[in-house]
Each structure stands twice: as structure tokens, then as C-alpha cells.
Amino acid sequence: TAPTRPQAWFDGALCDIDALQAGLTTHAMHYGSGVFEGIRSYATAGGAAVFRLPEHMARMREGAALLGMHFDPAQATEAVLTTLRANGHRDAYIRPLAWFGEGGFGLDVEGHTEHLMVATTATQVHLGGSRARLGISKWRRNPADSLPPLKLCGAYVNSILAKRESKSRGFDEALFTDAAGFVVECTGANVFIVKAGRVTAVQHRDALPGITRDTLLTLSGAESRAVTVEELYDADEVFACGTAAEVAPVHGVEDRSYGDNPITRELAALYARVVRGEAEHQRGWLTAV
Numbered sequence: 035t036a037p038t039r040p041q042a043w044f045d046g047a048l049c050d051i052d053a054l055q056a057g058l059t060t061h062a063m064h065y066g067s068g069v070f071e072g073i074r075s076y077a078t079a080g081g082a083a084v085f086r087l088p089e090h091m092a093r094m095r096e097g098a099a100l101l102g103m104h105f106d107p108a109q110a111t112e113a114v115l116t117t118l119r120a121n122g123h124r125d126a127y128i129r130p131l132a133w134f135g136e137g138g139f140g141l142d143v144e145g146h147t148e149h150l151m152v153a154t155t156a157t158q159v160h161l162g163g164s165r166a167r168l169g170i171s172k173w174r175r176n177p178a179d180s181l182p183p184l185k186l187c188g189a190y191v192n193s194i195l196a197k198r199e200s201k202s203r204g205f206d207e208a209l210f211t212d213a214a215g216f217v218v219e220c221t222g223a224n225v226f227i228v229k230a231g232r233v234t235a236v237q238h239r240d241a242l243p244g245i246t247r248d249t250l251l252t253l254s255g256a257e258s259r260a261v262t263v264e265e266l267y268d269a270d271e272v273f274a275c276g277t278a279a280e281v282a283p284v285h286g287v288e289d290r291s292y293g294d295n296p297i298t299r300e301l302a303a304l305y306a307r308v309v310r311g312e313a314e315h316q317r318g319w320l321t322a323v
């Protein structure tokens with residue numbers, strides 16, 4: 035049963051989420067010095083379960099290490115499960131965030147306070163995904179040799195600019211491509227193409243190594259390789275995937291429209307069963323709440 039007031043984890047304890055505040059000199063607010071994750075839990079026959087929680091924690095630890103932040107995956111795991119239980123959530127989106135707080139306006143993070151929060155919000159039951167139209171971003175993706183593809187807070191300004199630009203041209207979402215004509219990823223999702231029944235995961239060094247992408251590679255036996263924009267236009271189907279997006283069929287890219295996306299819809303249905311523990315295999319991907 036859900037509490038009357040939504041709870042969040044903050045630095046070792048549950049609190050009313052409305053009661054929490056961060057100071058105006060919070061380092062992460064000024065410089066983006068934080069790292070987060072986007073995770074989901076699902077209602078399964080055995081109760082609520084989190085999908086691929088250790089993998090999300092490992093990626094968060096990598097980002098924290100890069101920032102020189104202390105991060106204990108076991109503690110963060112407990113924080114996630116405790117928050118879900120407190121809110122009584124089953125189908126939920128889970129947002130852990132670790133960040134630098136007080137300690138002055140300098141760029142050195144040493145000596146700044148470190149914080150961890152976890153918020154959870156109920157999500158809608160899977161609806162098979164909307165059919166998004168993608169605009170090719172005028173902005174390039176953060177190059178990996180300037181900003182590694184991890185979930186660092188500041189890195190997402192790049193996604194915000196791309197999304198704004200694509201939406202201003204009437205699209206739903208942006209697709210990053212590189213200067214050499216290769217597909218990178220969307221603002222918060224990885225990309226796959228389907229051609230003549232063959233499923234291909236777009237591989238690019240500037241793209242986040244998505245956990246959903248990895249899941250779909252395992253489930254479909256798809257190949258993973260670099261994909262050009264011409265190949266994308268020439269594909270029979272295109273889809274985006276991510277923890278929040280799940281498997282989302284793409285309706286079109288710029289002027290190019292795709293059809294019915296039958297293979298995408300099959301994969302989306304399979305993914306929906308796997309995350310709910312309804313598939314034969316891969317139950318090891320679920321952490322019981």
C-alpha cells in the first residue's frame with residue numbers, strides 16, 4: 035500500500051519528497067557534477083522486480099569514479115529497493131542521482147559534500163510505444179574523447195539542445211549523426227535498424243552503451259556494427275530503445291517514413307514479456323523488490 039506522501043531516499047534515510055531541498059550553491063547545479071541512472075521495475079507474477087539493477091549500478095559507479103565521487107553500489111541498491119517498497123510501486127521509473135553539493139564555486143570537487151538520492155514514480159503499463167518522428171540533429175553528440183558516454187548530469191545539456199532543435203522543426207525526438215555520416219543515437223535512447231529481416235544494433239563510440247540495447251542483442255541475436263545515415267534511410271524498420279522508451283518504433287526520420295514495423299513490434303512484445311519475467315529465460319535479470 036502506497037504512503038499518502040511520496041517518499042524519496044536522501045543520504046541514508048527515507049523522507050517526504052516534498053520536504054527535501056538542495057542549497058543554491060550546490061556544485062552539481064552550477065557545473066553538472068553528478069551522475070544518475072534511469073531504471074525500471076515491473077509487476078511480475080512473483081511481485082515487483084527491478085530489471086537489470088546490477089548493470090545500472092555498475093554504469094553509475096563508472097560515472098561516479100570518473101568524477102572522483104565515492105559510490106557504493108550495494109548501498110545504492112538498498113536505497114532503490116527501500117524507496118520502491120516505501121512507495122508501494124510495482125511498475126515504476128527509478129531515478130538515483132549522486133552529486134556534489136556544498137563546498138564553494140571552484141571547479142575542484144575535492145572537499146565538496148557528496149549526496150545520494152533515489153526517487154521513484156509510477157509508470158503506465160507498456161502500451162507498445164508511440165511512433166516517433168525523428169529529426170536529424172544539427173548538434174553533434176558529445177564526442178567520447180571529450181565526454182565519455184556515461185550518465186553524467188552535465189552531458190545531458192547536449193541532449194537538451196538536440197531535442198529543442200528537433201522539436202522546433204516539428205519532430206518528436208532528435209537523432210545524432212556524426213560528421214562522417216554515421217548514426218550515433220537519440221537523445222536518451224539507442225537505435226536499431228531492420229533490413230530484409232536482419233536486425234542491426236547501431237554501434238558508435240559516442241553513444242551510451244545502453245542496457246536495453248544489450249538486452250535486445252541477447253534476445254534477438256542481432257549484429258552490432260556501425261550504420262550509415264544512408265543505411266538508416268534505406269532500412270525497412272527503425273526503432274529506438276532505452277529503459278524509459280523500451281522498444282519504440284520510429285515512424286520516420288526527416289522526410290523518410292517507415293511502414294508497419296512488424297519485426298520491431300515482435301521485439302517490443304518479447305521485451306515486455308522478459309521484463310515481467312514471463313519469458314522462459316533471463317529471469318536472472320530481475321531483482322525482487
Ligand code: PMP
Pocket residue numbers: 072219220221222223224241242243244245246247275276277278
Ligand atoms: N542513450 C542515452 C543518451 C540515454 O540517456 C539512454 C537512457 N539511459 C540510452 C541511450 C539507453 O540506455 P538504457 O537502455 O541503458 O536505458
